[in-house]
Amino acid sequence: MAAALQEPTTPTFRDIDRGVLRVMDFPGMAYWIWIAFCFSLVAIAAILWTRQIYEGLGVTGLRQPVMWAIYITNFVFWVGIAHSGTLISAILYLFRTRWRTAVYRAAETMTLFAVATAGLFPMIHLGRPWFLYWLLPYPNERYLQPNFRSPLVWDAFAVSTYLTISALFLFMGLIPDVANAREHAQGWRKKFYSILALGWQGTDRQWHHFAMAYLLMAGLATPLVISVHSVVSWDFAMAQLPGWHSTIFAPYFVAGAIFSGVAMVMTLLIPMRKWLHIEDLVTPWHIDSLAKIVLLTSLVVSYSYATESFMVWYSGDKIEQMTFHMRYFGPWGWIFWVMILCNCLIPLVLFSPRIRVNMKALWIISIFVNIGMWFERFDIIAGSLTTNFNPAQWHFYTPSITEIMITVGSFAWFLGLFSLFAKFLPIVSMTELKEGIGFLRQAIRKGSSTSA
Amino acid sequence: MSAQVEPASALASGAPVAPAGPVAGTAFKAVMAIFVAAGVIGFALNVGGANAARAWQAYLVNLLVWLGIAQGGVVMLAAFYLCNGRWAGTTQYRLAETFAGFIPLGFLLFFGLYFGRTLIFPWVLHPIAQKAAWLNTPFLFARDGIGLAIMTVLSLWLVRLSRTKEAAEWQRDSESILLVPNPIRRVAPALAICFAIVYTIIAFDLVMSLAPVWRSTLFGWYFFAGAFWSAAAAMALVAVIMRGLLGGNNAFKNPQVMRDIGLTVFAFSIFWIYLLFAQYIVIWYGDIPVETFFIVVRAYYPPWQALSYAVVILMWMIPFLTLLGVRPKKTPAILGAVSLCGVIGIWLERYVLVVPSLSPHTVPFGWVEILVTLGFFGAFVLCSLPGLDRLAASAAREVWVEEHE
Amino acid sequence: MTLGMSAAMEIIGSFADEHLCVRGIEDLHKAQVRNLRVFYPFPSHRIEHAMGKPKSKVRLFVLIGGITGILTALAITIGTSWEWNLVAGGKPIISWPPFIIICFELMILFGGISAVTSFLVNAGLPAFESKSGYQSRFSEDRFGVVVKCDGADSARIEKIESILRNAGAEEVLREAA
DSSP states (O other): OHHHHTOOOOSOHHHHHHHHHHHTSOOOHHHHHHHHHHHHHHHHHHHHHHHHHHHOGGGSSOBTTBOSSHHHHHHHHHHHHHHHHHIIIIIHHHTTOTTHHHHHHHHHHHHHHHHHHHHHHHHHTOSSGGGGGGGSOOOOTTOOOOOTTSHHHHHHHHHHHHHHHHHHHHHHHHHHHHHHHHHHOOHHHHHHHHHHHTTOOOBHHHHHHHHHHHHHHHHHHHHHHHHHHHHHHHHHHTSOOTTTOOTTHHHHHHHHHHHHHHHHHHHHHHHHHHHTTOTTTSOHHHHHHHHHHHHHHHHHHHHHHHHHHHHHHHHOOHHHHHHHHHHHHSTTHHHHHHHHIIIIIGGGGGGSHHHHTOHHHHHHHHHHHHHHHHHHHHIIIIIHHHTOSOGGGOOOOOOOHHHHHHHHHHHHHHHHHHHHHHHHSOSSOHHHHHHTHHHHHHHHHHHHHHHO | OOOOBOOOOHHHHTSOOSOSSOSSOHHHHHHHHHHHHHHHHHHHHHHTSTTHHHHHHHHHHHHHHHHHHHHHHHHHHHHHHHTTOOSSHHHHHHHHHGGGGHHHHHHHHHHHGGGGHHHHOHHHHSOOGGGTTTSOHHHHHHHHHHHHHHHHHHHHHHHHHHTSHHHHHHHHOTTOOOOOOHHHHHHHHHHHHHHHHHHHHHHHHHTGGGSTTOOOTTHHHHHHHHHHHHHHHHHHHHHHHHHHHHOSSOGGGOHHHHHHHHHHHHHHHHHHHHHHHHHHHHHHHHOOHHHHHHHIIIIISTTHHHHHHHHHIIIIIHHHHHSSSHHHHHOHHHHHHHHHHHHHHHHHHHHHHHHHHHOSSOOOOSHHHHHHHHHHHHHHHHHHHHHHHHHHHHHHHSOBOOOOO | OOTTOOOEEEEEEEESSHHHHHHHHHHHHHTTOOOEEEEOSSOOHHHHHHHTOOOOTHHHHHHHHHHHHHHHHHHHHHHHHHHSOOOOTTOOSSOHHHHHHHHHHHHHHHHHHHHHHHHHHHHTOSOOSOOTTOOGGGGTTOEEEEEEEETTOHHHHHHHHHHHHHHTOSEEEEEEO
């Protein structure tokens, strides 16, 4: 009650507008060099992909029995990265979480570009990518249709639905913000924002339907996000292969996805808030909340590792036990232990409230988490395939330069697209910050009192 | 949007707002005591005779159901603290604490299983050499006993901390972003983590091991998510009953509060069916006999098939279809009926998880099961009475004030 | 007054505070002044509540979209399976568990698309003309209440203006519509 009397009055609505719109000022030279750097890496990857299409998949390191390796790892990794965006924008919206307002736009943008990156990998992994449309049912004279009993077909439906819905959700949330940006912009930008805003002026009628549609989109996106990574996990769990066939895969992959995704949000936001001078909009309070989600999902992932290992021991199944023995102590054992270190042990320091507001420490932890989660996917996919049922077939995969450069290119593609968005569209939601301005004021005051 | 709850000033209304006496009258308590007596007698008469196995199965099923609800409620309490959930002031917290009184009793009742171990666990009389390191009597009772002891201590500790004055102040202040006061900030996450671990082990030991060759990595998660959901359903049921019982204006008259309670039931019901489906599809697709037999017995052949379908209808289909809209969530009669279905559903679910492993071809149901269930129910209600009194006091104090100016 | 010509007139009250704007709306409603148009810069539950509109029809369209999605999914999964009964992986021709997944995904896809489309249609977007009474600061930090009335009825105009002022409007303008 006493707090209400001394309610702080800054920042005002104007301060929020100024803070966000300043980010979209005309970018400097360093920015363009960064963009050029990113897209030249993408160009290298594109050239290598073209060569791969021309020569065939022999240019990769894929050999029997390891026919799924880095490309599929990247696919799963990027789909996973995408998930946190929907978690923050949709699930936390339904939970009426206060701190999401400052970070959700960046997270949602990340979602869109991460799905767009992920969607490339199944195509890259195809020997004849021009037959991609065979995944869709269409009438043909051969009576050949996609096999809807195959998890790969579910995946095609799930990922394309996810791409569509996250694009629509992001676009919807942007409408009131670009309408605001339109009022401040000049020249071609004004035209650009006017087109995107679709003539939005924030009338009661517009907001009335907007609020309902946004709520329903959040309600649809929430089960969607869980289903998408579950379907991705079922690409593996449906098989009888030891190391893949496990009922826990669906929720375990979802937790892992959110874990790596929120870590990626932190990796992007922590430097961004400094470079773009939005420390007053994205406060330590917001980042602290993200860190708590990383901690929670890290615990869930650790639980899943432990349950899987326990069940292999408990089942008494010799072949499963062999696979897991190879996973811990085989030639790729180090990957497993790096993964345990990055995903289970390092995030435990987030139990300390002081670490959770230490931006440098958080940034380093988030990088470790990203590495750990990439390794986890690689270990599950390539690791389980390496030692299949027939020892005569065992083969250890080594990635080729094509695969490595395409992987690097995917990171560049993602970062490049994200950077373009951040400079030309509002990367922090102005409308929602205004809606929850009281909490933002408290957060700023709290931040200044802890740092002082 | 936030449901603002303000304590009605006793000065302003000129009358004491808390109810004069305890929620339950002597007659009600007597009925519950009779239930307990009937349960004890029913169990005692059967446990020595031909129905001994049935008596022990009913005992195990009811222990899992009622301890699950009580423990799930305290985990919900921890979850409220961890999520800064403050949509119904202190009432929300009292509601989650309601059933905590049963936890110590449930802990003691767990050790009763020791005397029925030969009739419950197939591996006691027919040990499995490969699994003997895990499935042996002393280790099972030691690990589960220690686990439940930890849960009991943490639960009672959290409930105690939650009823302090400073916790209550925090619970009422929905406009602040400050975290909950310190001891709770430590105990709540510890409780949630221990719950996941201990109840996974309980699921593996007390349910999965009844079919010793079967395995499913998700089973532990599925089991404790079910317990958590059953607590949500029981809380909704109590909220609806309390709303009518208190009469006049009370915290549960607020449609927003009812909607949030309904939303919890709705959301975690979907989560439960998701976990069920995630296990089912992997086992169905893999088609490996050591995994499929568990489902085949329950879902593919009579007599268990109908009961398995009933579980899905009660725990998912009814909550999903009825609570999809906003209005049914705010309608107490609908919310109450759905939660009652949920509580019956969770009982049936635990029954279908446990019993077919021991009795695959017949559904043992009769006086033995009914009496034991009544006994557990009576004990559960009697243990919850102090919690209900506190809830009633809080709900009567925090009357609904419409916020829109 | 020019020859009693009843030109339509708009009164625009702008507020710096959400609560004052809500008070203005409520006072106007009390004085039987309906058909207001309110501009506000962020989604405000208070203003929405004060306006007291019936629930948005978007809900209905999403429901229809979702059901259409499920039916479409059933049609394509069952239809293509029946087109040539080919057993794959030892699974039944009509395998419910996988088909449920497709049904779910298409339910979300169709539901989401109809949510956005029906929002645009219901909200009158894209709009090519500016709404009368709009000021650019209503997209930034001000709340605008616009009342349309008969230009000749000066008593009513003054009454509306005084209601807006008394509610705490920082500026009240008249504009020919």
